[in-house]
Amino acid sequence: MSKKSSSEETITEEKATEKKSASKKSSKKDSKDKMVELESALETEKDRYLRLFAEFENYKRRTGKERIELFKTASQDVMTALLPILDDFDRALKEIEKTDDDHLKGIALISNKFKETLKQKGLEPIETEPGQVFNADHHEAVTQIPAPTDDMKGKIIDVIEKGYTLGDKIIRYPKVVIGQ
DSSP: OHHHHHHHHHHHHHHHHHHHHHHHHHHHHHHHHHHHHHHHHHHHHHHHHHHHHHHHHHHHHHHHHHHHHHHHHTTHHHHHHHHHHHHHHHHHHHHHHHOOOGGGHHHHHHHHHHHHHHHHTTEEEEOOOTTSBOOTTTOEEEEEEOOSSGGGBTBEEEEEEOEEEETTEEEEOOEEEEEO
């Protein structure tokens, strides 16, 4: 009996040892699986973080550009409302040049001051002269008339209304008559 029990003990000990080594192998395998799983989760989170960071940087850049653009053209509505007054001053100055009345010279001073103030705020006239080539991106054709000469075909014959830019943006296109 003692021999049986000692051999049984040996068998049970061997089984226990096998279970321990198997459990160690499985625990090593489980820990490797967990490690791989954690590393992939870490990579996923790093990727999410980088994408979120890049998106935030793009947001900051975009809002910064929008803010600068807003400040540049914030006065666009006011400037657009003042353009007819500027046109009236130009027409008045043309009529004043025809007379010799010194009392009307004050209007010229007021007009110059008004133009300089608008220029300081970023308003610039678009230089358009008769004889220039018509460009649909920079001019608005009001009408077409037969060209007086062949070299005036496709060119500006007359400027009806001046055009203006505010900063780099055109707020009113010059209205022109072009030769056909």
